[in-house]
Amino acid sequence: MKLDRIDIKILHELQKNGRVTNVELAELVNLSPSPCLMRVKKLQSEGFIEGYSAQINVAKLGQTLTVFTEITLKNHRQVDFARFLATVEKVDQVIECHLVSGGYDYLLKFVTAGISEYQTIMERLSDMEIGIDKYFSFVVLKSPIVKAHMPLTSLFPL
Numbered sequence: 001m002k003l004d005r006i007d008i009k010i011l012h013e014l015q016k017n018g019r020v021t022n023v024e025l026a027e028l029v030n031l032s033p034s035p036c037l038m039r040v041k042k043l044q045s046e047g048f049i050e051g052y053s054a055q056i057n058v059a060k061l062g063q064t065l066t067v068f069t070e071i072t073l074k075n076h077r078q079v080d081f082a083r084f085l086a087t088v089e090k091v092d093q094v095i096e097c098h099l100v101s102g103g104y105d106y107l108l109k110f111v112t113a114g115i116s117e118y119q120t121i122m123e124r125l126s127d128m129e130i131g132i133d134k135y136f137s138f139v140v141l142k143s144p145i146v147k148a149h150m151p152l153t154s155l156f157p158l
Helices: 005-016 022-028 033-045 078-088 115-127
Strands: 065-073 094-099 106-112 132-139
Touching: 005 022, 005 033, 022 033, 065 078, 065 115, 078 094, 078 106, 106 115, 115 132
Parallel strands: none
Antiparallel strands: 065 106, 065 132, 094 106
């Protein structure tokens, strides 16, 4: 499916507000409601829209600790990467995992109840023999900018 400017605008609006009504969305993208709904259904069936979710204000629930962790593996064979990922994806507190270029292999984002939980997780991962050579932890003190949406209209101008 080749996307046009209107499809990108629909995706842009839906990621900002997944609860927008079809009538409101149609107005935002300058379509009538019926063709707008058909486009949304097509975007869903083609996998451009993977689902809808609520953005939770975790700070209202209680204190958490966010840590970015650089991880370097001992070996760099495909089996080493696969073993590491198979283990890390089972850790609920890992909310992001990125294979990166540069001085280390993976950048992980943890959200835990506190420093002791984070340390326990890292000690457990280190003891599991999943190929971790070394890791460096960066505790987030404050997150002044966190965006829940991508700048689709500037990334994919049509």
